[in-house]
Amino acid sequence: MHLLIVEDDHVIADHIVSGLGHIGHSATLARTGAEAIKAWTERSHHAVVLDRMLPDIDGMSVIDHMRSSGSTTPVLMLSALGSVKNRIEGLQRGADDYLAKPFSLDELAARLDALVRRGTSRPGKIGLEVGSLQLDASSHRASFRGKTAALNRKQYSLLAHLMSNADRIVTKAMLLEAVWSYSFSTATNIIESNMSRLRTGLQEIGCDPIETQRGAGYILRSERCA
């Protein structure tokens, strides 16, 4: 995947470019809004990582420029402004995701992955199915090779989210946002505890597709649902 990184801070910019390069993504780096717009017109990118505060023009104006040319390329906005209000502003102005600084590179990579694949994502949640693992929306039951397990609402939503993002890393922050709709960070291991219950439930019907990626998040392997 080729990305456009717009970030004026040298340390952060280099960290992002080298980190993403490490996992196989190439990137063009722009340090100002003008450079970003120039790089944007020169070639196409799968996604844009855009700092909100740039030395010349506001990151919001860069989005306006991209969106006015009819582009739908996903934009992930980075910002030191981390309140819910700032986040909503960013999303309303056309960003597809908003990540407050400080963030981890795993988080950034997982979110970029989700953004880029969103366009090619499987449709809907009706009749969610990965391999032999099936999830029934009406009864909140997971079934695998004839055996079924009853899930509570949270376990159901967790599994549904993992299944619709099968084979992709989903971070804890993404799960808190998508499954719980919480805009705040939590002090305890809410995700771990709930995930462990879900895994136990699935193991009881002979299925164990969820893998923990240390420090990064979770991944549901489709080959383990075969």
Next chain:
Amino acid sequence: MRLISDALARPARLGRLAIQFGLAFAIAMIAIGVIGFGLADHWVSSRIDQSLTYHADKYVAKVEGDPSAEMHLQAAILEWQHRKVLSERTYILFDRNDRRIAGRLDIRPPPAGFSYVHFTGGGRHVEEGRALAKRLPRGGLFVVVQHSEAAEGLHAILPWAVLAICLVALVLGVSATFLFAKLTAERLSETQHIAAAIAAGDLSRRIPMDRLDGMFAEQGESLNQMLDHMEELVRAQQLFSSNLAHDLRTPLMRLRSLLETASRDDQVTFPSLLERAERECTSIINIFDALLRLAEIETGQHPTAMAQVSLRPLLEDIADTMEPVINDCGGTLAVRQLDDVTITGDPDLINQLMINLIENVATHTPRGTNVTLALESGESGAMITVCDDGPGLATGDFVRITKPFERGSAASARTGSGLGLAIASAIARFHRGSLELVDASPGLEVRVRIPANDDQNASVRGGMPRAS
């Protein structure tokens, strides 16, 4: 700061207010003068007209129906002239050809009825008189003229009198206002000195109340109350900052130790040290996230999605979410009672309130502590209870612990942001509710009260606007 104290030290200016007040007073006096003189003038005029009617009727009535009325009147006028040497009234008789046949006043015959006539009195001096003319049956004209020195004098002095009254009123009005403003300023000057001292940084100063009365006392009292509140806020702010600095020292110290160890040790322990360092970073970030959140709620900057929130499903969801967490800490989470209550609120904030309270039990009580959750509907709204059977709090901790960075004195580990209860409390206040800590012996009970379906939710916030 300098500008403020300079402005306060200057004596109060009285000018404009005194002049405005004096002008208003003078205008009022002019109005009263004009009305008064108008009435007096009207009264004098009507008295003159009455007198004219009386005297004209007296003469004309005597000759009513008499064919030689002119002759009789001529005789009566002559007789009157002999009798009266000095009078402000005089009679004139004209025949049918408008020729004066009796009377001394040289005027042209006026129209019948009341009118003003002009004549030369004495020498060349033209004077004005009021006349009543009555037409006689044979064509003659009987005229009574009254020349009132009093009425004329009144007209002459009217503008001067009004002017004099205006000037006196203006002077009196301005000096009364000036005096009043000076007295007010004297009383306020002490307040100004105190304000200057406070602006210079001495928040302990208060306005002395012993010499103040009436509205000054009321004003002084409300200012003192405001100062009490401000001093409290400033002190809380100072405490907050020092607590924050202290709380950050621990994870920063740990981070530094880890980095130092990593730089000394061999490469084998490197990855685990770095991972631990990252965890310390996360805990510092968490403190800042929580701080930001607290500030957002308390200053009312949280973008609120105020909606009708049905608390029962929300709490069921919380119980589902937190049960595994409490289980992992060796305890149980039980739901005692869940009534149906709908409140007007922000579901995201209510979620955080509940998560914070239950996480508080998970992080600050020994393993195996059980949690009981309840939602009761009452007259005043909803009451949410989170009760644990842990060791509870020391007596002195109950008030302190809802403040930022305060932990129970028995809490061993300094885990968490130290802001959980402060945020929960701010969320309760945001919803015009309250958060109360009760000794459940054993354990701690947290009671959150939120008014049900409060109409005025959106405009009034629990948070206080930040002074800029």
